[in-house]
Amino acid sequence: MAPKVNVGTFERTASVVLGGLALTQAISSKKSLVARGAAGSTALALLWRGLSGNCPAYSVMGMSSSKTPLTKPQTWIERSALVNLPLEEVTAYLTSGQSPYGIFVSTGSDIFEIEMDGRMWMINLQAHADGKRTLIRMSWDDPKDNPSLLDILADAREPAPRIIALRELKALLETGEIPTVEGQSHGERSNLGNFFEHFGDFIIEKIQSQTSLPDDPHINEDFPAKQSYLKEANA
Amino acid sequence: MRALTWQGTNKVGIENVPDPKLLNRSDCIIKVSSTAICGSDLHLYGGKVPTLLKGDVLGHEFMGEVVEIGRDVKKLKVGEKVVVPFNIACGQCYFCENKMFSACDNSNPNPGISQLGTGQNCSALFGYTHMCGGYAGGQAEYVRVPYADVGPLVVPKDIDDEKVLFLSDIFPTGFMAAENCEIKPGDTVAVWGAGPVGQFAIRSAFMLGAGRVFAIDRFPERLALARQCGAETINYEVDDVYETLQYETGGMGPDSCIDAVGLESHGHGFDHTMDSMKSMLKVQPDRAHALRQAIHCVRKAGVVSVPGVYIGLIDKFNFGMAFNKGIKFKMGQTHTHNYMSPLLERIMNGEIDPSVVISHRLKLEDAPEGYRMFRDKQDSCTKIVMNLH
Numbered sequence: 001m002a003p004k005v006n007v008g009t010f011e012r013t014a015s016v017v018l019g020g021l022a023l024t025q026a027i028s029s030k031k032s033l034v035a036r037g038a039a040g041s042t043a044l045a046l047l048w049r050g051l052s053g054n055c056p057a058y059s060v061m062g063m064s065s066s067k068t069p070l071t072k073p074q075t076w077i078e079r080s081a082l083v084n085l086p087l088e089e090v091t092a093y094l095t096s097g098q099s100p101y102g103i104f105v106s107t108g109s110d111i112f113e114i115e116m117d118g119r120m121w122m123i124n125l126q127a128h129a130d131g132k133r134t135l136i137r138m139s140w141d142d143p144k145d146n147p148s149l150l151d152i153l154a155d156a157r158e159p160a161p162r163i164i165a166l167r168e169l170k171a172l173l174e175t176g177e178i179p180t181v182e183g184q185s186h187g188e189r190s191n192l193g194n195f196f197e198h199f200g201d202f203i204i205e206k207i208q209s210q211t212s213l214p215d216d217p218h219i220n221e222d223f224p225a226k227q228s229y230l231k232e233a234n235a
Numbered sequence: 236m237r238a239l240t241w242q243g244t245n246k247v248g249i250e251n252v253p254d255p256k257l258l259n260r261s262d263c264i265i266k267v268s269s270t271a272i273c274g275s276d277l278h279l280y281g282g283k284v285p286t287l288l289k290g291d292v293l294g295h296e297f298m299g300e301v302v303e304i305g306r307d308v309k310k311l312k313v314g315e316k317v318v319v320p321f322n323i324a325c326g327q328c329y330f331c332e333n334k335m336f337s338a339c340d341n342s343n344p345n346p347g348i349s350q351l352g353t354g355q356n357c358s359a360l361f362g363y364t365h366m367c368g369g370y371a372g373g374q375a376e377y378v379r380v381p382y383a384d385v386g387p388l389v390v391p392k393d394i395d396d397e398k399v400l401f402l403s404d405i406f407p408t409g410f411m412a413a414e415n416c417e418i419k420p421g422d423t424v425a426v427w428g429a430g431p432v433g434q435f436a437i438r439s440a441f442m443l444g445a446g447r448v449f450a451i452d453r454f455p456e457r458l459a460l461a462r463q464c465g466a467e468t469i470n471y472e473v474d475d476v477y478e479t480l481q482y483e484t485g486g487m488g489p490d491s492c493i494d495a496v497g498l499e500s501h502g503h504g505f506d507h508t509m510d511s512m513k514s515m516l517k518v519q520p521d522r523a524h525a526l527r528q529a530i531h532c533v534r535k536a537g538v539v540s541v542p543g544v545y546i547g548l549i550d551k552f553n554f555g556m557a558f559n560k561g562i563k564f565k566m567g568q569t570h571t572h573n574y575m576s577p578l579l580e581r582i583m584n585g586e587i588d589p590s591v592v593i594s595h596r597l598k599l600e601d602a603p604e605g606y607r608m609f610r611d612k613q614d615s616c617t618k619i620v621m622n623l624h
Contacts, residue, residue: 082329084328133329167346167356170340170341171341174327174328174340174341175261175325175326176307177260177261178259178344179325179341179343179344179359181258181345181371182258183256184256184258184370185238185252185253185254185292185375185379186240186288186291186292186371187242187250187289187290188240188250188290189289189290190288193288193289196286196288197288
């Protein structure tokens with residue numbers, strides 16, 4: 001579940017910029033380890049504040065600079081992808097056990113469940129109007145309420161599936177493999193380059209999820225992904 | 236192996252890097268025999284395109300011999316001589332199936348970055364930033380090529396590399412730019428930029444039936460090359476482009492205009508001065524003088540075709556002018572895969588010799604100097620090819 005947003009857009013942007021500068025300083029500076037550690041910690045805190053939109057200090061003081069209007073989603077569907085295969089082929093693949101993600105268990109006419117990376121995923125399939133393609137909608141139960149900075153860092157070590165997993169599933173269905181550049185040749189990297197290579201995906205995904213998911217935890221509690229899917233399926 | 240890597244703004248160098256290996260089952264490894272520096276490599280060289288990292292191997296125009304194939308590769312065989320298209324396409328997604336290969340939905344392993352920038356993820360390119368996939372490029376002794384059964388075009392072993400190397404990018408790019416103009420027999424086409432892509436756009440426009448083609452540039456040697464194939468030329472340092480085109484077309488304007496310049500345009504006037512200042516201050520990478528001028532010059536209900544690369548935002552954009560003239564815009568990365576075979580046929584038939592654009596032949600070791608020379612247009616540099624093996 002996404003943490004409560006209590007930081008306004010301007011402050012979030014400023015936090016990301018300042019965090020980036022502090023991080024660059026921490027990585028490239030020749031100062032003592034303590035000074036670099038302090039700069040690094042400040043950088044991570046600012047980046048977290050900017051990317052998540054959540055300021056623990058504001059929470060304690062009951063403050064908020066966020067003016068984002070809260071919109072109540074009708075159905076909480078996290079991500080979708082249009083796969084260039086007919087519904088029958090996608091269904092057959094997901095239930096055949098060929099997928100490296102394991103066997104997808106059908107829980108209804110078009111709902112599949114699978115446990116992956118500690119999360120329960122639900123996949124909803126729909127034939128596209130052209131009859132040649134299939135719309136895959138994917139949601140998950142996030143076990144973490146208000147994830148801490150440590151949770152985020154743990155996610156960074158093993159990037160959460162989310163958008164990346166959906167795109168990978170699409171590539172797998174269409175081409176039989178997931179494209180990768182991990183382990184390919186390159187020359188000497190800078191510290192910043194190494195950081196980007198290891199954490200770039202995570203940061204991008206974090207930004208994307210923050211810009212597209214409902215922000216208010218109360219709304220999320222009212223519309224847990226699983227219920228909304230089942231509601232929609234039953235309707 | 237030796238490879239040319241980006242090492243910072245306006246700095247490239249030769250490094251020893253690990254040999255490429257098969258990472259996906261549909262990959263192959265190519266032993267590069269020839270590779271070229273593209274005008275769009277200069278955007279990378281100058282640090283204009285975000286998400287390029289120090290140590291990245293550059294180069295997206297290359298060809299060579301297949302030396303290793305993955306276990307899912309069915310068509311390509313070890314030992315075959317191939318030209319590789321600069322964009323990477325899976326061949327299976329909606330876009331590839333509909334021949335829009337440069338919009339491939341699966342080839343980019345880092346789709347999130349470009350999705351943030353453009354709304355949708357872009358397809359992958361060789362040696363062209365992590366936003367475009369982060370694949371290593373072909374200015375190296377060896378290169379890994381994904382989707383080996385989809386991209387590489389097998390060419391006859393006895394054909395000279397220089398005749399077919401440009402099927403990888405600039406010839407199809409110039410051709411698609413001309414095709415996008417929807418040329419009718421006798422049409423007038425104006426081409427901004429007489430660099431390599433512009434040269435192929437000019438020649439392709441004639442092949443597709445244009446009656447008159449105007450080439451617009453400031454470098455005498457490039458204008459001379461354009462004249463060799465029958466183009467009329469305008470040196471924008473000497474003549475007013477708009478007035479000349481108006482006069483030559485009886486006040487109508489060219490039927491179609493091609494912007495083969497892209498984001499690092501030069502020129503005169505307030506808009507160019509403002510663009511240059513913003514570019515220097517790093518607040519706007521794109522200098523779009525040529526594009527604005529093409530919109531100004533094209534006839535009513537004409538076509539503006541844009542093969543030149545743009546990456547960011549453009550202000551002072553004369554969109555009202557475009558709307559009121561009813562202009563049709565066509566643009567984007569080339570769907571290279573569509574054009575390679577038909578253009579190879581034209582080369583084999585002797586309709587065109589792409590090697591005419593080559594001005595310099597270097598070794599890989601000399602590539603850093605080649606980048607500097609190409610950027611500064613020194614020594615009449617039009618196109619640099621490096622022969623490796």
